[in-house]
Amino acid sequence: MYVLIRIYIVFFIVLSAQLPAEAQNSPSTVPTAIHIGNAAFEAPIYGARVALTLQENFGNQKRPVSTFIGEFVSDTAGIVTVSLIPDKSYMIQTTKDGFYTQLSKIKTANFSRTRQNKKGISLRPRNIISIKGNIVMPKGRGGRVTLKNQTTNNVRTEILDATGNYDIKAVKGSDYELHVLIEGVMDTVIQIEEKDLKEVSGNVPFVYNFIPNAPKPNYREGDVFDLALYNLNFIDRTSRLSSEIWLDTLTRVLKDNPKVKIEIQIHTDSRKSDRLNLILCGKREVTVRAELAERGLSEEQYTIELKGEDVILNECVDGVSCSKREHAINNRVSLLITAGAFLFEEEND
Structure with a gap:
C-alpha cells in the first residue's frame, strides 16, 4: 500500500512539472470580430464565407509558411468571431455569391484580451x-x-x-x-x-426625372388606347386604311414614351369564313407594318395580333343580315397598351 501511494505521488509531481512547459508551447489567443459589409449599401452581409490562413516567415527571409486555420460564415449581423494569436499575420479571403472576392490581411500586433479586436471588410457587389x-x-x-x-x-x-x-x-x-x-x-x-x-x-x-405637380398619365398597361377622333378603320374588306392619321399619332406617342408597348389588334367583319378573315388580317398586318416602318418606329415597341371576327362590335355576327355600313364598323384596328404609361390629350379642332 505504501509503495502504491509513493508511486502516485511521484507520478503527480512529474506531471505537475510538465504542465507549465506544455502550456508555454500553446500560445494564448484573443477573440477577434471580422465585420463583413456591403460596399454599395453600407449594410451587413449575411452568409459570407471567410477563409483564414496564418502566415509566418520565422525571420529567415524565405517565403512565408502558411497554415490554414479554417473557413467561417458571417451571421445575420455580418460578423465572424475567431480566435487569433497576438503578434501574427493572417490572410483573409472573403467570398459571397453576387460579390467580388476580396483578399485582405490582418496583423494582430496590438491585439489583446482587454481590447475589442476587430477587422472590417467591405465587399463590392457585382452588377x-x-x-x-x-x-x-x-x-x-x-x-x-x-x-x-x-x-x-x-x-x-x-x-x-x-x-x-x-x-x-x-x-x-x-x-x-x-x-x-x-x-x-x-x-x-x-x-x-x-x-x-x-x-x-x-x-x-x-x-428618372421628376417634376412635382406634373400632369399624371391617363393611359396605363391594360388600357385600350381609344382614339375616338381618329379613323382606325379599313376600307370595306380590303387592306387599305381609311386614314393614316392614327399611325402618325401612335408613332409620336411611342417615340415620346420609349417604355410604352402597344398591341395592335386587327379585326374583320363576319361576312366570310374564319380562314378567309385571317388571310385578310394577314394582308392588313403587312400594310400596318410597312406604314410604321416608314415612320421609323421600332418593332420592339409594338406587336400585332390577328383577331379576325373574334370581337364584333355590333349585332352583325355570322348569320345576321346587316348593311355594308354596319359591317364596316368591324373592319378596324384597336390598340391595347401592354406596358408602360403615358399622358395623351386629343386635339379638339
Whole structure:
C-alpha cells in the first residue's frame, strides 16, 4: 500500500512539472470580430464565407509558411468571431455569391484580451448600376432621395444638390422603391421594377426625372388606347386604311414614351369564313407594318395580333343580315397598351 501511494505521488509531481512547459508551447489567443459589409449599401452581409490562413516567415527571409486555420460564415449581423494569436499575420479571403472576392490581411500586433479586436471588410457587389436624374425643386427648398432594395431591404439615401440632381448606386436583379422627399412640397414613392433595369449597365444609368405637380398619365398597361377622333378603320374588306392619321399619332406617342408597348389588334367583319378573315388580317398586318416602318418606329415597341371576327362590335355576327355600313364598323384596328404609361390629350379642332 505504501509503495502504491509513493508511486502516485511521484507520478503527480512529474506531471505537475510538465504542465507549465506544455502550456508555454500553446500560445494564448484573443477573440477577434471580422465585420463583413456591403460596399454599395453600407449594410451587413449575411452568409459570407471567410477563409483564414496564418502566415509566418520565422525571420529567415524565405517565403512565408502558411497554415490554414479554417473557413467561417458571417451571421445575420455580418460578423465572424475567431480566435487569433497576438503578434501574427493572417490572410483573409472573403467570398459571397453576387460579390467580388476580396483578399485582405490582418496583423494582430496590438491585439489583446482587454481590447475589442476587430477587422472590417467591405465587399463590392457585382452588377452595380446608377439610378440618377433631376427633381425640380422650388427655390430655397431641400430634398433627398432614398432607394430601397425590395429583396434585401438595404437602403441608401442621398441629399439632392442645389439643382435637384441625384446619382445613387443600385444592384441589378431586384425591384426598388425610390422615395422622393422635398420639404413642404412632395413626399412620394416611385416603383422601379427589375425589368426596367434590364438594359441598364455600369456605363448606361437608369434615368428618372421628376417634376412635382406634373400632369399624371391617363393611359396605363391594360388600357385600350381609344382614339375616338381618329379613323382606325379599313376600307370595306380590303387592306387599305381609311386614314393614316392614327399611325402618325401612335408613332409620336411611342417615340415620346420609349417604355410604352402597344398591341395592335386587327379585326374583320363576319361576312366570310374564319380562314378567309385571317388571310385578310394577314394582308392588313403587312400594310400596318410597312406604314410604321416608314415612320421609323421600332418593332420592339409594338406587336400585332390577328383577331379576325373574334370581337364584333355590333349585332352583325355570322348569320345576321346587316348593311355594308354596319359591317364596316368591324373592319378596324384597336390598340391595347401592354406596358408602360403615358399622358395623351386629343386635339379638339
